[in-house]
Amino acid sequence: MGATRQAEDGARPARRRLSVDRRREELIAAALELFSRHDAEDVSIDDVALSAGASRALVYHYFGGKQELYVAALRSAAEELEARLQPQGGGRPMEELARGLRRYFDFVEEHAAGFAALLRGGPANRAGEIGEIVDGVRRRMLHLIMNEMRVTDPGPVLRTTLRSWIASVETAGLDWLEHRDMERAELERLLVEQMAALLRVAAGHDDEVERLARTLLDG
Amino acid sequence: MGATRQAEDGARPARRRLSVDRRREELIAAALELFSRHDAEDVSIDDVALSAGASRALVYHYFGGKQELYVAALRSAAEELEARLQPQGGGRPMEELARGLRRYFDFVEEHAAGFAALLRGGPANRAGEIGEIVDGVRRRMLHLIMNEMRVTDPGPVLRTTLRSWIASVETAGLDWLEHRDMERAELERLLVEQMAALLRVAAGHDDEVERLARTLLDG
Numbered sequence: 001m002g003a004t005r006q007a008e009d010g011a012r013p014a015r016r017r018l019s020v021d022r023r024r025e026e027l028i029a030a031a032l033e034l035f036s037r038h039d040a041e042d043v044s045i046d047d048v049a050l051s052a053g054a055s056r057a058l059v060y061h062y063f064g065g066k067q068e069l070y071v072a073a074l075r076s077a078a079e080e081l082e083a084r085l086q087p088q089g090g091g092r093p094m095e096e097l098a099r100g101l102r103r104y105f106d107f108v109e110e111h112a113a114g115f116a117a118l119l120r121g122g123p124a125n126r127a128g129e130i131g132e133i134v135d136g137v138r139r140r141m142l143h144l145i146m147n148e149m150r151v152t153d154p155g156p157v158l159r160t161t162l163r164s165w166i167a168s169v170e171t172a173g174l175d176w177l178e179h180r181d182m183e184r185a186e187l188e189r190l191l192v193e194q195m196a197a198l199l200r201v202a203a204g205h206d207d208e209v210e211r212l213a214r215t216l217l218d219g
Numbered sequence: 220m221g222a223t224r225q226a227e228d229g230a231r232p233a234r235r236r237l238s239v240d241r242r243r244e245e246l247i248a249a250a251l252e253l254f255s256r257h258d259a260e261d262v263s264i265d266d267v268a269l270s271a272g273a274s275r276a277l278v279y280h281y282f283g284g285k286q287e288l289y290v291a292a293l294r295s296a297a298e299e300l301e302a303r304l305q306p307q308g309g310g311r312p313m314e315e316l317a318r319g320l321r322r323y324f325d326f327v328e329e330h331a332a333g334f335a336a337l338l339r340g341g342p343a344n345r346a347g348e349i350g351e352i353v354d355g356v357r358r359r360m361l362h363l364i365m366n367e368m369r370v371t372d373p374g375p376v377l378r379t380t381l382r383s384w385i386a387s388v389e390t391a392g393l394d395w396l397e398h399r400d401m402e403r404a405e406l407e408r409l410l411v412e413q414m415a416a417l418l419r420v421a422a423g424h425d426d427e428v429e430r431l432a433r434t435l436l437d438g
Contacts, residue, residue, distance in 0.1 A: 014277040024394075154296070156394075156398060156400045156401040157409065158399070158403065159394065159398075160391050160394045160395070160406065160409070161409075163390050163391075163394050164387035164388075164390050164391055164394075164413070165387075166390075167383075167387055167389065167390035168383035168384075168386055168387055170386065171379075171382050171383050171384075171385075172379050174380065175379045175382050175383075176379070179375060179378075181375045182288075182375040182379070184374065186424065187274055187379065189424075190376065190380075190420065190421070190424055192421070193420045194416075194417055194420050197417065197419065198413055198414040198416065198417075199422045200416065201409065201412045201413050201416045202409070204412070205405065205408075205409055206261070207334035
């Protein structure tokens with residue numbers, strides 16, 4: 001009896017929750033689409049409502065305002081990027097890196113305006129959720145690369161090398177969006193070669209990296 | 220007679236302006252000192268007033284609020300950094316780069332908390348003055364390096380390589396402030412070697428960089 005009641009109590013909110021979640025996701029998807037193609041300042045709550053076939057009031061109901069909607073869209077974009085960067089397995093680490101980089105640039109290209117707007121400049125709201133989401137993506141990229149290289153506890157030389165390379169990739173993505181005067185495939189090759197070159201430089205400063213570089217690059 | 224009058228008119232405002240400017244600079248210097256050692260959220264207008272021996276009202280009079288004061292302090296820090304990065308002349312380009320890097324890290328160390336807080340994460344206020352100041356510093360660093368290398372109109376491969384290296388230096392600075400588990404001098408050597416390695420990689424993609432790399436690295 002108690003169990004039945006509990007099941008009933010649980011079932012109804014769950015059904016309602018599902019449709020609430022779906023509506024919310026539709027709004028986030030519409031927002032992400034707009035924020036990907038335009039500077040955030042040029043996207044209004046009305047644009048999002050129109051694009052999702054919802055009322056302005058509904059968007060406010062779910063998100064409270066544009067900042068929350070932007071943060072939700074950014075979080076959803078970060079999850080999408082991380083899902084795409086999961087290794088497909090099977091290749092050698094440097095091959096996996098090249099494939100991951102191709103998927104990273106697919107993402108950059110699809111979300112061009114939003115990516116550029118987000119990463120240009122420095123953070124004004126330094127304690128904000130936006131900075132945390134961006135940092136979270138960088139941290140998880142670092143861990144994906146470390147996993148692929150079978151490194152669990154990198155020393156300072158390897159850690160700063162990998163973080164620097166991730167920053168290089170971000171900057172190269174921004175530069176490419178600004179100029180588009182280079183083939184994407186060539187830029188991707190350049191960045192993979194940069195990783196190899198940076199590992200060789202790091203190998204001269206740290207024995208552990210020296211062994212790793214041998215396995216990754218000469219094996 | 221007209222000229223005398225003009226001179227008098229001009230002289231008085233100039234005297235007053237000088238002391239206004241000096242007071243304003245003192246407030247900025249006090250603010251920069253505090254923003255360099257603490258997260259911006261932990262610095263109040265009262266702290267700045269106290270540190271500069273001024274009244275809270277005077278700070279508001281000159282700056283209107285904390286955001287304007289922060290922007291003014293950041294602009295002053297950017298000018299200071301750029302002044303320090305001016306080449307002292309005399310050395311070969313890669314030696315000048317190493318010296319510039321040392322002065323960059325002097326600056327990073329002196330402004331530790333402010334530097335870390337500024338560059339962590341992504342910009343929330345993307346159209347904001349803060350992002351523009353940060354981007355301006357990066358742009359001027361790019362031009363300083365190009366001048367040193369006697370490059371005026373870099374192709375895409377060199378441009379993205381140099382911008383990526385600047386991003387690497389920034390990230391390495393942040394990483395070093397977070398961990399401090401590496402000698403600064405060693406990190407600086409690592410970054411100079413990274414530049415050389417990145418130029419060699421770029422040389423494989425672009426004939427112009429190939430000639431440049433030969434001059435810079437083997438000459």
